[in-house]
Amino acid sequence: MRVDKYLWCVRYYKTRNMVTEACKKNHITVNGQVAKPSKEVFPTDKITFRKDQITQIITVLDIPDNRVGAKLVDIYRKDETPAEVFQHLELLKLSKEHYRKHGEGRPTKKDRRDLDGISFDSEEEETDN
Template identity: 45%
Template sequence: MRVDKYLWAIRFFKTRTLASDACKKNKILVDDKPVKASKEILPSQIIQINKNQIKFKVKVIEIPKSRVGAKLVSLYALDLTPKEELDKLNQKLDVLSVFREKGTGRPTKRERRDLEDYLDDHFDD
């Protein structure tokens, strides 16, 4: 199976186009080598995905026939992402929750634009 199709099938990317674009930008490594979207992958290979400044590592366990449900992903991929990388992700999520108290409502258009500008400045890809 192609690497872009595999990453889409295990729900790492929302669309195959996003997965193939990540390959074009050399954000997908198979066995520590950048790959094209058409690269065939095999079980036991390790895929490194650089997404949102986080380096995820996934080991291919089995190749799915098509896109699988979220509960079945663990049958096809093993997450090897280091704890430090997951901590980075949690810090980003914490930053988002700091701006607004829970239950205070939807941000205004101005607040949303300010938030997007801030996030773009600090968390560029």
Template identity: 55%
Template sequence: MRVDKYLWHIRYFKTRSVATKACNKGQVKIDDVAVKASRDVFPSDIIQVRKNQIDYKVEVLDLPPSRVGAKLVGLYCMDITPKENLEKLDLLNYSQDYYRKRGTGRPTKKDRRDLEDFKDDVDDSIDDI
């Protein structure tokens, strides 16, 4: 089975074309060698995927017949990502919250609608005076 198809089947990528683009960019490696999307995957291969600034490692246990549900992914692969990489993901999430808190910066669509409703209420109360 092709490596892009396998990564799509086990839900590492949302679409197969996104998985193919990641392979073409060199973000997918097997045995520390960047691979093309057409490279075949076999059980016991270790795939390294760089996604969202994190290097994930996956060991291939078996080849799925088709795209599997999230609960069945564990039958076909084992996540062997080092703990340091997962901690790096937590730090990235924390740093994003630190630099921009919710409610600061550009108003959301909901905030904009609330402001417009408030302005309309103020204009109506001024007209009543």
């Protein structure tokens, strides 16, 4: 089975076109060699690909006939990605949410005044000393 079809079948990419684009950008390797979308994949092959700032490593256990359900994916692949990589991704998400929570939009006038009040309070304390 082709590597683009395999990664689509085991639900790592939403469309085969997305896998093809990743192959063209050299984000996918099979057994250490850069893979074209038409590269054939066999059981025991190691596929390494970069997606969402994570380099994932999977081993092909079996070839599916068609796209499989999310619960059946583990039959066809073994995920060998280290756990530290996913922890690093969680830290990146937390660092992005530090300033404003997702979905709050632009700061309001009240938010701006609160921010100005914080900076003025710290300057006043410095001048009092």
